[in-house]
Amino acid sequence: MARHGLSELRRRIYLVLEQGPVGGGIGIAVDRLLIALIVINLFAVTLESVPAIGTRYSLAFDLIEIFSLFVFTVEYGLRLWCAVEHGPLRHLAAWRARLIYARSAAGIIDLLAVLPFWFAMVLPGDLRLLLVFRIVRFFKIARYSPAMRSLLDVLYRERRALFGCLVITLGSSLVAAALMHLAEGKVQPDKLGTIPDAMWWAIVTVGTIGYGDVVPVTALGKLIATATIFLGLIMMALPIGIIATAFSEQIRRRDFIVTWGMIARVPLFSELDAGEISDIMQLLRAQVAEAGQVIVRAGDTAHSMYFIAAGEVEIVLKKERPRLGVGQFFGEVAVLRRTRRSATVIALTRTNLLALSAPDLHALMERDPRIAKHIRDVAEKRVGRGAITPKGDIVTEEIE
Numbered sequence: 001m002a003r004h005g006l007s008e009l010r011r012r013i014y015l016v017l018e019q020g021p022v023g024g025g026i027g028i029a030v031d032r033l034l035i036a037l038i039v040i041n042l043f044a045v046t047l048e049s050v051p052a053i054g055t056r057y058s059l060a061f062d063l064i065e066i067f068s069l070f071v072f073t074v075e076y077g078l079r080l081w082c083a084v085e086h087g088p089l090r091h092l093a094a095w096r097a098r099l100i101y102a103r104s105a106a107g108i109i110d111l112l113a114v115l116p117f118w119f120a121m122v123l124p125g126d127l128r129l130l131l132v133f134r135i136v137r138f139f140k141i142a143r144y145s146p147a148m149r150s151l152l153d154v155l156y157r158e159r160r161a162l163f164g165c166l167v168i169t170l171g172s173s174l175v176a177a178a179l180m181h182l183a184e185g186k187v188q189p190d191k192l193g194t195i196p197d198a199m200w201w202a203i204v205t206v207g208t209i210g211y212g213d214v215v216p217v218t219a220l221g222k223l224i225a226t227a228t229i230f231l232g233l234i235m236m237a238l239p240i241g242i243i244a245t246a247f248s249e250q251i252r253r254r255d256f257i258v259t260w261g262m263i264a265r266v267p268l269f270s271e272l273d274a275g276e277i278s279d280i281m282q283l284l285r286a287q288v289a290e291a292g293q294v295i296v297r298a299g300d301t302a303h304s305m306y307f308i309a310a311g312e313v314e315i316v317l318k319k320e321r322p323r324l325g326v327g328q329f330f331g332e333v334a335v336l337r338r339t340r341r342s343a344t345v346i347a348l349t350r351t352n353l354l355a356l357s358a359p360d361l362h363a364l365m366e367r368d369p370r371i372a373k374h375i376r377d378v379a380e381k382r383v384g385r386g387a388i389t390p391k392g393d394i395v396t397e398e399i400e
Helices: 002-023 025-048 051-056 058-085 094-103 105-112 115-122 128-144 146-157 159-184 195-206 219-264 274-281 332-337 358-367 369-383
Strands: 285-289 294-296 304-310 313-316 344-347 351-357
Touching: 002 025, 002 058, 025 051, 025 058, 025 128, 051 058, 058 094, 058 105, 058 115, 058 128, 094 105, 105 115, 105 128, 128 146, 146 159, 146 219, 159 195, 159 219, 195 219, 304 358, 351 358, 358 369
Parallel strands: none
Antiparallel strands: 285 351, 294 344, 304 351, 313 344
């Protein structure tokens, strides 16, 4: 019994730490607090390097460091403990799952963010040089930034192509340096007298930087420099094109995964198999509404119905303001009867929605009788059989 309770606690901590906004309100709060602490650390490191500020506010900087060290140490320990809850690692032994996390890029960054400072506290001597590791905490932001994670994933996935571009660039620089050495080695022996000397000019030229500290003076040298400049433009375009294409693909893949997870959270779709969910994903459009944002407004034409994947909304009626939460949906009656909205729906918290357009709703209901029956049953419970009027979809009797 105690082991089951401990496993459940570990599972909940994992959801809070690793799932972030998907894990609920606590996950969002923890993520934002950790991000704020990382940003404060970066500002503290920067300001502490200014002698006047570092001396005057040394106590404040020390308190920030001690508190950050405690928080990041606890975070690392909890992530290490909860590593066994990570989906791909559940079939492994607990020690092996934790070792895989500890050896991962995220685990190493988490460790470097705390370990050197504990060494600095317990080992003798002046180890203040280790404070440089505080900058490593910047990379922890990648855990909370989908864009940064996507970019790092792209760089890792395309590492072979990017390495190939690097080899081609270095090879091109070597050829350009050799040609420039032959053309101007005797004219400028102090700058281009050897191929290693000419490599500096070639690298900055191929890199399209061109510092101007070394420039050709002969006609042949200028011709070689012109060709090298155009070659440099091509060389720089290659990795940019690779990264841009791969990043765009990564964003589409991430949106696919996010939408899949949102669909799985809606009870209406929970019994569908993978093929059916994939078909529905082609119809649904993920949408995020911030707290206080109006999702639909009274009098608007009903173009879509909405499923709530996360968060909570409030329906503004004359006499009451009912609330709908995760797994519920709204707007289906007006879509089914092709009427206008008769009430305004406002997001109470940051809400993840799945929007289904009217034509797609009718097509989905025709294709899947189970979904059609469930939607009709909910609509009838809200408004009563035959009680729907052409005035709108969210009326008092609908909620009742």
